[in-house]
Amino acid sequence: TQPAQEDRPGIEVAAHKRKKGGRKPLDPALPREVVRYELPADQLVCAQDGSMLVGIGVEVSEQLDIIPQQIRVIRHERVKYACKRCDHGLKVAPVPLRIIPKGLFTEAALAWIILSKFMDALPLYRIAALLRRFGGDISRNTLAACVIRIGEAVQPVINLMRDVLLDSAVTQGDETNIQVLKEPGRAAQSKSAVWVQMNALDPPVRLFSYAAGHHVEHGDALWAGMRAGAVLMSDGGAVYDLIAKKNGLVHLGCWSHVRRGFVEAQEVLPKEAHGMHQPATQFLHLIGKLYAAEARAREAPQRCMRLRRRYSRVVLGQIKALLDQHL
Known part of the structure; x- marks a missing residue:
């Protein structure tokens, strides 16, 4: 339910405007392929006086087209060089830098896997099924190993994002339940948590951190290092009172x-x-x-x-x- 906006002198609420009907135009930034339709030559004669018809404009309509996903193989061929006179001049073109050295996937393919899992919420077994549909027989274990390696590779970027967040004047925090089926020393029914942090910049820094629970000992370290007097805004949970007090922050409710x-x-x-x-x-x-x-x-x-x-x-x-x- 959206909050009501109360009218008051000095606080004017915009009048309701009815939206115009019709189809929403397609994004002008999308690439466009023009398909032109012309009359055959035998129809370019005026039926009244026999004169030749000339073009005076076009009628335009647009459709959204989708190019199906494709899988291809990038074959890397590193040329080797040798000296004709001796055995000491052997050289080979260097291999390009990769996020995962000797990895199976290109960086673009890795980005697609990560986006599919974390933005589109597709489990790895479904991503593997999609790849098989397009001709790529890749196991779920291989995909899981790639996700872990990418997580390790982007950790320096996450550290820099955390530096920006901890230096912010205002941050927001929340945590939500998550179930981990196989975790050493814990039953599958145990409640774990993802702690979410965001600051008030544009665009904001958003960080997601896993912890084994919702208690202060699980989330306290996430705000350690914030400048004293900074604001922590939450849903009013008691755990954030303790976190704010321990780190010298001002706790605001939502x-x-x-x-x-x-x-x-x-x-x-x-x-x-x-x-x-x-x-x-x-x-x-x-x-x-x-x-x-x-x-x-x-x-x-x-x-x-x-x-x-x-x-x-x-x-x-x-x-x-x-x-x-x-x-």
């Missing part, structure tokens, strides 16, 4: 998570009981004002801090008063 609880509270009320007399509705009304202010701030970033001081601070005071009233 308004979206706050609002979600009041939405759920309002949904269980009978329809006849809805109204501004309900605490949940009152909280949603005030939180909606904060969202409206932020929407206005995005339109005029130079006035963002002034808007927050003069308007949002007052709304936050009203929210606190309402909290104290119902404590």
Whole structure:
């Protein structure tokens, strides 16, 4: 459910505009192949006076075409050289640098495997099945070994991304359950976690780290090294209170998570009981004002801090008063 934007002097909500109908145009940046259709010569005669017809323009329509994936083999031939007079002049052209030395896949193929697994969420056995369909009989174990080797190869880049994240003034954190079927010393039913971190840059740095659980000892090291006084924003979980305190960070909650609880509270009320007399509705009304202010701030970033001081601070005071009233 999207937060309502409350109308208020100085906080104008844009009027609803109906979108025009019709098909969305295709991306102009896509490569285009022009197929031209012309009338045969025997139809280029005017039926009225017998004059020859001339072109006056074209009618254009576009379709999206997809070129099926193809598998090919790159054959590397390194020329060898030798001296005609002795046995000491043997030379061979150097092999190009590769992410995986003597690896089976080109860098482009490796990129396709990684994107398929992590962006398209395809398990390795499905990627192997796709490759077989196109003519490549590659085992899942080979694919898994390549994924591990790529992970090791890009670790220096990940380290640099972490340096940028730890130097940021604002970071966001969350963690989600993940099941690991085969892990030494742990049952398959054990709950592991992927800890996600992001900063407020454009584009942001996003880091995903595996840990054996959701407790502070599993996530504390991820924020170690952040400059004191930096902001850590979370869903309000108690573990982030401990992480922020240990690393000298300011812990902020997420308004979206706050609002979600009041939405759920309002949904269980009978329809006849809805109204501004309900605490949940009152909280949603005030939180909606904060969202409206932020929407206005995005339109005029130079006035963002002034808007927050003069308007949002007052709304936050009203929210606190309402909290104290119902404590």
